[in-house]
Amino acid sequence: MPSRWRDLDESDVRVRPNPRGSRRRTKERPAFEDAVPGFVVAVDRGRFTVLVAAGDGGHGTPERTVTAVKARDLGRKGVVVGDHVGLVGDVTGSPDALARIVTQEPRVSVLRRTADDTDPVERVLVANADQLVVVSSLTNPEPRPRLIDRCLVAAYDAGLDPLLVLTKADLTDPAPFLASYAPLQVPHVVTAREGDVVAHAEQVRERLAGRVSVLVGHSGVGKSTLVNALVPDALRAVGRVNDVTGRGRHTSTSAVALRLPSADGTGDGWVVDTPGVRSFGLAHVDPARIITHFPDLEPGTEQCPRGCTHDEPECGLDDFVASGAAGPAGPSRLDSLRRLLRARTGRDERDERGEDAGDASDPA
Numbered sequence: 001m002p003s004r005w006r007d008l009d010e011s012d013v014r015v016r017p018n019p020r021g022s023r024r025r026t027k028e029r030p031a032f033e034d035a036v037p038g039f040v041v042a043v044d045r046g047r048f049t050v051l052v053a054a055g056d057g058g059h060g061t062p063e064r065t066v067t068a069v070k071a072r073d074l075g076r077k078g079v080v081v082g083d084h085v086g087l088v089g090d091v092t093g094s095p096d097a098l099a100r101i102v103t104q105e106p107r108v109s110v111l112r113r114t115a116d117d118t119d120p121v122e123r124v125l126v127a128n129a130d131q132l133v134v135v136s137s138l139t140n141p142e143p144r145p146r147l148i149d150r151c152l153v154a155a156y157d158a159g160l161d162p163l164l165v166l167t168k169a170d171l172t173d174p175a176p177f178l179a180s181y182a183p184l185q186v187p188h189v190v191t192a193r194e195g196d197v198v199a200h201a202e203q204v205r206e207r208l209a210g211r212v213s214v215l216v217g218h219s220g221v222g223k224s225t226l227v228n229a230l231v232p233d234a235l236r237a238v239g240r241v242n243d244v245t246g247r248g249r250h251t252s253t254s255a256v257a258l259r260l261p262s263a264d265g266t267g268d269g270w271v272v273d274t275p276g277v278r279s280f281g282l283a284h285v286d287p288a289r290i291i292t293h294f295p296d297l298e299p300g301t302e303q304c305p306r307g308c309t310h311d312e313p314e315c316g317l318d319d320f321v322a323s324g325a326a327g328p329a330g331p332s333r334l335d336s337l338r339r340l341l342r343a344r345t346g347r348d349e350r351d352e353r354g355e356d357a358g359d360a361s362d363p364a
């Protein structure tokens with residue numbers, strides 16, 4: 001479209017000063033041109049909380065959250081936290097107002113999950129995120145490497161950048177844990193409790209600035225403590241399913257987007273908290289997509305047999321790494337890659353059996 005416009009000269013423009021105005025509305029595309037854009041921050045039983053920017057919808061309205069339902073026009077399309085949508089109806093955001101979601105912007109990313117590894121039904125958890133923050137305590141409770149690996153696979157598969165946040169460094173030395181993750185080269189921040197404050201929360205905030213980050217972690221790792229440190233109470237008004245359900249808590253098991261204050265006023269970040277999400281079913285994950293996150297190893301897959309799982313005797317990566325083509329870190333990188341691929345298939349499960357027990361019944 002833009003290139004065609006460039007071909008026109010001024011005289012063309014004068015002939016049709018307002019091509020938009022003369023466009024006929026078709027049956028397929030009803031009058032959604034005046035739909036007000038919004039960002040879905042919470043979902044609760046068919047009701048969506050949508051943030052609408054100041055001024056949108058006219059009348060100099062301030063920024064507000066609008067409650068909305070899905071309009072028929074959307075068909076079977078799902079709407080989740082992180083979606084950019086178009087609203088019609090009452091978009092004032094007043095307490096009794098109800099708007100309708102009539103359009104959904106194409107998604108930049110989707111974080112999916114299945115109920116378990118054998119469940120073919122995928123659900124989209126969060127749309128348009130660009131980072132997956134895996135929160136794990138260094139001790140109390142002990143870190144669960146297989147669970148962390150599964151989260152990393154989910155992040156790589158969805159095209160999200162992973163970030164590890166390791167909490168409770170006041171209780172133990174983080175070095176041994178970090179050593180086992182070093183070959184994966186995943187960025188990490190180590191936090192600790194110092195009195196009432198979370199030390200190094202600032203480092204986490206820096207990594208989240210201007211991005212949409214999904215936080216996952218199992219119970220007790222300190223995820224709520226971290227979210228509270230990152231998002232002051234005053235900002236909770238945005239992205240709350242229901243104010244009645246209490247401070248920092250919501251009974252809903254779906255995700256909630258909380259706005260992250262930015263120190264310099266540029267680019268709001270969003271923290272998407274995911275209560276009840278302990279792990280990811282990875283049935284849908286394609287090994288080929290995981291490899292793309294290992295650019296040092298990826299060229300070695302050229303010698304692989306067709307459909308190689310990269311974890312079998314014929315895999316070309318062994319020779320590639322042995323030849324030194326992936327550099328001195330090659331062998332440990334390949335080990336780590338294979339560890340992730342095994343986390344995906346559910347092999348290697350002995351030591352951490354039961355960790356996903358909550359998943360199948362989890363309605364997220």
Ligand SMILES: Nc1nc2c(ncn2[C@@H]2O[C@H](COP(=O)(O)OP(=O)(O)OP(=O)(O)O)[C@@H](O)[C@H]2O)c(=O)[nH]1
Nearest residue numbers: 167168169191192193218219220221222223224225
């Ligand atoms: N020593 C220490 N304790 C921490 C730290 N961060 C959190 N805790 C404690 O760990 C416990 C669990 O923290 P939460 O923030 O509730 O953990 P959570 O991950 O939200 O867990 P759920 O509430 O079960 O979902 C609480 O008693 C916290 O005070 C830390 O850095 N160091």
Ligand SMILES: [Zn+2]
Nearest residue numbers: 304308310315
């Ligand atoms: Zn291979």
